[in-house]
Amino acid sequence: MSRRPYKAEPSKSGWWLEQPRYIRYMMREMSAAFIGVYALVLIAGLFRLSEGEAAYTEFLDAAKGPAGLIFAVIAMLFALYHTYTWFEVTPKAMPLVFAGKRLPGAIIVAAHWAGFVVVSAALWLLAGG
């Protein structure tokens, strides 16, 4: 026998640039960076809030400026992409069966978007909108 299988070395770091679906996947994963940073900012705000008015005002002043706005726009787009991808896969992860028939995924996804609108509107109203 003269077998000599050839094993190609796959790229360990740049593989996700090779196909659009991998790029979309990496975008989805990177949403966690923005969501994480945003959550940390909120936690910082919460902590400063607990330290008293002066500390909190300092925090608010530090968060002002165009950089914050740009970050907010990008982070919100990533967060929306996270929402989109998360809802898309929900019917796959948790298929619902009614009377022996699988509920169409589109209905589950639509129900999630309806919930999203309700929650977002409630938060907006809560903020005095």
Place this chain on the structure above:
Amino acid sequence: MLNDKSNVFNTDLFEALELGAMIDVAGAMACAALQRTESRGSHQRLDYPDRDDAEFLRHSLAHYSATDLPAIDYSDVTITRSQPAERVYGGAQE
């Protein structure tokens, strides 16, 4: 003619080996069919349109030896559940 001399996953070689086996099987089928002077299942002959259980309710066995064509021999059939019956279609069933 074999073009591929490789020792690894040589499909040219195995297709040649398969061809040899197919010729053997084809020869066995043709010889057995010629000697089976009846019609049975998918073996249909215009010159012998009827089934002949007395003569041919038997397996055909082909034996290759030095000669080109196989010798045909027969062995008994053990019938378990399904008895041979007339093959009829459509209105003929009623």
Place this chain on the structure above:
Amino acid sequence: MASSNKPVIWGLFAAGGTVAAFVVPALILITCLAVPLGLLPPDVLSYGNLHDLLQHALSRLVSFGVLFVIIWHAAHRMRITAHDLGIRNDTVVAFLCYGIAAAGSLLMLIAIIRM
């Protein structure tokens, strides 16, 4: 039963992902865009308003719960992504990601208790 303890962190990841999907876009819109740009009343994020809001035990619990699962969701996903990007020292990465999430959780806990 296999001895993987991934279900603990994955459970948090899944819960946080779901919560984040529902609330984060609106939260960013409100806190970082609508209020600074004047679409919502400016005092929404004021000390007095938020301090009052967080006087209720329930609102404290909800705030903590929401941010807790979101931060652990993000931490876990970043750990996986580091691996995807070719960073093979998973122990260090995990320690960093979960360390930040744990520190954030602790800070929140302190904040919530002394509020």
Place this chain on the structure above:
Amino acid sequence: MSERTVELEILRYDPEQDEAPHFQVYTVPYREDWVVLDAINYVKDELDRTLSYRWSCHMAVCGSCGMVVNGEPALACHTFLRDYPQRIRVEPLQNFPIERDLVVVMDDFIDKLGSVKPYVVAREEKAVDDGENLQTPAELARFKQYTACINCLLCYSACPQYALNDEFVGPAALALAHRYNLDSRDVGRSAREDVVASNPGIWECSFVGACSEVCPKAVDPAAAIQQTKIASTGDYFLKFLMPWKRK
């Protein structure tokens, strides 16, 4: 009038001659109703007998002719020439060692498939004379889609996590484990857990979803793996809450 043709750019690798794989271009006739496999068969029959590849049924049932066609894992019998540009690149499945030309070594998958016990583990041995194990249509519907797997390995070729870590049990094997876990006649779930719920099992999956996108039989392995993650997480916390149930 010159005949319309297609250029096939096929990855060749002869382990006895070549240090590394290289491309070879063949010009074959274009036919409206030809799939890539027909074009490759033309090469084998008319142009180059030394080309090696696997194929059998020519109708997306046997799962033998999985290849990478223009960068996308596909069944060569399920990809029409008419849907591709004039030059088509054909490579062996990714993430597997190349045995020769378009043939890959699939031992790793075969071992993993066996490790998840992809068969009904019955409650008790039953004689044939005792009759069938009955199942309602609703019980069948729970797992039917996962039975459609033809082990063509397109999902392993598409999976970046398998590429990054070949310890990963992988999409098809985990989907089949899920298929038997969901079967009302099967009691093998806990026996499969050792492999399925391990770190190189479902927990190596990051839900890229590429496996499901390339699957020619709509098995959706990514969904199967997520459902298994949820079930295993449920198991874990149940055992945590009820330690006496721990084995």
